[in-house]
Amino acid sequence: MQAAKNAAEAVKEKAANIGASAKAGMEKSKAVAQEKTDKMTAHTQMEKEMAEEKKNKRMAEAEYHKQEAKESNAAARRATSAPGGHPMYSTGGTDNPTGATEVPAGRVTEGTVESRPMGVGTGTGGTTVHKTRVE
Template structure:
């Protein structure tokens, strides 16, 4: 069952990454077309340079958005694949590791006294 879950999560991550790449590609193309249109409609060299700078900002932002989406998709896959483990594989839930009630959970099993440290408390 775990193998099927991992495969499904990998497929979802891949599909999400492809979507993010496609969106970034469209944004980059749109930025290039807008820059060309602005450069064709003006004669002022300063405005042409500003159009190029705007394009560069939009292209860089599209790439950053794509990378952020990929990081988010990878984190989502990991969270879905390993829901009961924390950082470095440590369990985030209490699991009883012994047949004795309460043993292995870190919880006291009954009446607790402090006789070894100078008397009853």
């Protein structure tokens, strides 16, 4: 049973890594296209050099985010495949840079926020009111 779980986790990690690589590839392609546009509209050599520097910076950031995602995916796999480990949470240790006691160990997507059921984790002890009508 554990071997099947580990295999499934490996597949999930691989799929998440492929997604991170694809996203990084798209970001790099956008950077190249933007650089070409900037170079075509540039009037001076300095503007052309700035466009190339901007492209290099964006490409480096895309690669950094890809590597960060791969590390996060590996940490999530380790947390779920550990004996007695909970599939959603790790308990600190080396995978927890903040030192908090519980940190979500699932896939992290930059630009998103954690979601919980209403009234859970609000710190008030009660429930929260959710406004369902948008005006």
